[in-house]
Amino acid sequence: MKVGIIGGGIMGVCLGYYLSERGAEVEIFEASSTIGGLAGSITLEDGTRVDRFYHALLSSDSHLSGLCNQLGIADQLRFNETRMGFFYRGRIHSMNNVLEFLRFPPLGWIDRFRLGLTVLYAQFVKDWHKLESISVEKWLLALSGKGTYKNIWLPMLKAKFDGGFENTPATYIWSRLVRMKSTRSGANQKEQCGHLIGGYMTLIEAMTARILTTGGLIHLRKPVSRVDIEDGRAVKIITGNESHRFDVIVSTIQPPVFQRMLPNAPLDYRELLGGTQYLGIVCPLLVLDRPLSGYWTLNLTDDSLPFTGIIETTSYIDPQYVGGHHLVYLPKYTAPGSRYQDLCDEEIKAQWLSHLETMFPSFQRSWIRDFQVHRERYVEPLHVLNGTHLIPSIQTPIENLYLVSNAQIYPALTNVESISRKAQEVAALILNP
Structure with a gap:
């Protein structure tokens, strides 16, 4: 054929x-x-x-690991422990074990319990079809409560969808909770992520x-x-x-x-x-001579920031495999017709670095080895309720x-x-x- x-x-x-x-x-x-x-x-x-x-390649990505074996490149796989944090009201809060979770300042005891319940409950949902007719907002409010929704989920959703997400089904957040939980193993629930050399x-x-x-x-x-x-x-x-x-x-x-x-x-x-419909992306790559935060993912709960999150891949990729550089991606997901897709690279650089300097007062522009802006208009499909x-x-x-x-x-x-x-x-x- x-x-x-x-x-x-x-x-x-x-x-x-x-x-x-x-x-x-x-x-x-x-x-x-x-x-x-x-x-x-x-x-x-x-x-x-x-x-x-x-x-990121997760330890639970069995099909991809099998493909690497078939192709004879499994020896190029590397996995390392990663760290995840939240940037909340000017401070970074680590969220990598039970003790850190229990000390997380934006949430009270009941809110923390309900956030944990949301993550746990998602693992037991097997028939995702039942979530198609429930909005992500309604589902999260019912499980996590108003406090957690307002302080954690709402700003993250607004950033991800570049504003509105009213017609988004609960399957959106369910699939993410299931995937991220799948990479945590052992008594301490340490998160492992990996990459291919090259x-x-x-x-x-x-x-x-x-x-x-x-x-x-x-x-x-x-x-x-x-x-x-x-x-x-x-x-x-x-x-x-x-x-x-x-x-x-x-x-x-x-x-x-x-x-x-x-x-x-x-x-x-x-x-x-x-x-x-698709979400697009504007994603500068910040190449540094040293680490920025040490966290793989920094979730941002301040929706005034232009970028959706801070992804430091060299927190799990040894810099020796990328020329000794430290790689930080600063993505901004964009709704169809977003003005961010029309901003020139210099405008993006000026806005992004200004906010980065506010978030990290010790950050110096002399650390920067390179700053490149990459963008695409069709990145992540937008699915709607009962769609x-x-x-x-x-x-x-x-x-x-x-x-x-x-x-x-x-x-x-x-x-x-x-x-x-x-x-x-x-x-x-x-x-x-």
Whole structure:
């Protein structure tokens, strides 16, 4: 079977790998000059390659660990204990064990108990369908109470959704609580996170090598303009003045972008694709000569701050693997149409560093080795109450045309663990329809 894949991000490469391993002849078309997409890398001025956006591999990511074993790169995995904290009213409060939890100042005894109950209760919810009709606000208020909701959940939700989240189902927070709890083990419930030496590009390059070994092709700088449909069947991918014929065509790009490639598809299907909403991201990477906080994640309860959180990946990645640098990601998730996507890099840098200096009075700009701003408009799909019928199906109404994107990974989080699982599932569906 000859399969054309639109998009060379992590989903496209994973899908290409699983298809080629089962005998398909694969060609991947990527518009940019590099593969990997959101999981790709950048190169710093000194030649050090680092992840463009922040990622973490959890000890519970069994499918991803198995994939690394298959590819012979499991020896590149490293896991370390991490720390998480909250920035509340000008101070950092560690939240990594029971004693720290019990001393957490924003919450009274009852609030702390109810916060712990919320985390525990989420682990016992097996039928997530029941949460689809309950708003995240209503669910958290019922379990955590007004005090915890006001001081912890509300500012975090406002920051994550760049304002409004009224139509967001409880599955959003449930999936996050379940995933983060899954990485804590032992009597002390220590959190372990990991990474691949060289970042996710180590994984992507290993899969790419397998695709090429089996006779597959990867075309870079080849944006797809449209998919040709004849008699209700997808037959060709058009790139510039070239056409490429396939037995099966699979899009791995975001549905709103994909619909522009289907001018001859049924109107109701194109409207479904175009209606899929996404959070975007503006994510500066701050490269320092020393640690900033020592915490992997600093959750921010002050919604006046422009960034959503502070992610210091070198709290669990030994700096020796990233050129001796200390990497701090300062993401701002953006709602559709957000003004932050239109700010220039210098405006972002001025705002972000000004707030960082207020948060960390000892911080000096002389510590900065590099400051890069990266942004994407389609990062995390927005799901709404009772909205599963709005999620496009993998099998499109057009014969021989499939769609697989992070919009269909629901209610799981759209990390590389869930993406690799979905890619394997779709490869089996394509080869055994």
